[in-house]
Amino acid sequence: MKVRKITEVLGLRVYTDTGEFFGEVEEANIFENRIDGWRIRVGGGVSSLIGGARGVIIPHQFVKSIGDVLIISSSALPSSPESDFAAEGLA
Numbered sequence: 001m002k003v004r005k006i007t008e009v010l011g012l013r014v015y016t017d018t019g020e021f022f023g024e025v026e027e028a029n030i031f032e033n034r035i036d037g038w039r040i041r042v043g044g045g046v047s048s049l050i051g052g053a054r055g056v057i058i059p060h061q062f063v064k065s066i067g068d069v070l071i072i073s074s075s076a077l078p079s080s081p082e083s084d085f086a087a088e089g090l091a
Contacts, residue, residue, distance in 0.1 A: 006035075009066060014040050016074040017064055025070055026055060035060045038070070 006028045014022040021044040029037040041055045062076035 012070045014070045017071055018074045
């Protein structure tokens with residue numbers, strides 16, 4: 001396992017585990033000497049899911065991998081009302 005400095009992670013592009021571009025890492029939130037979460041500046045089509053906010057905080061438990069990019073679990077994303085209706089057969 002490669003140990004990375006937080007400064008190496010800042011600015012990395014963030015993708016979901018389904019391959020969707022999510023944004024870029026802006027900041028790490030540290031609590032009691034451990035990474036608690038990541039502040040992500042949202043980009044791409046995801047911004048419509050979060051109501052126009054410029055960024056979100058993703059808890060570290062949703063991070064699947066950190067390498068050349070940061071991969072997060074798609075379960076960290078809020079579901080859109082349209083996708084809820086489509087899943088129920090109402091769309």
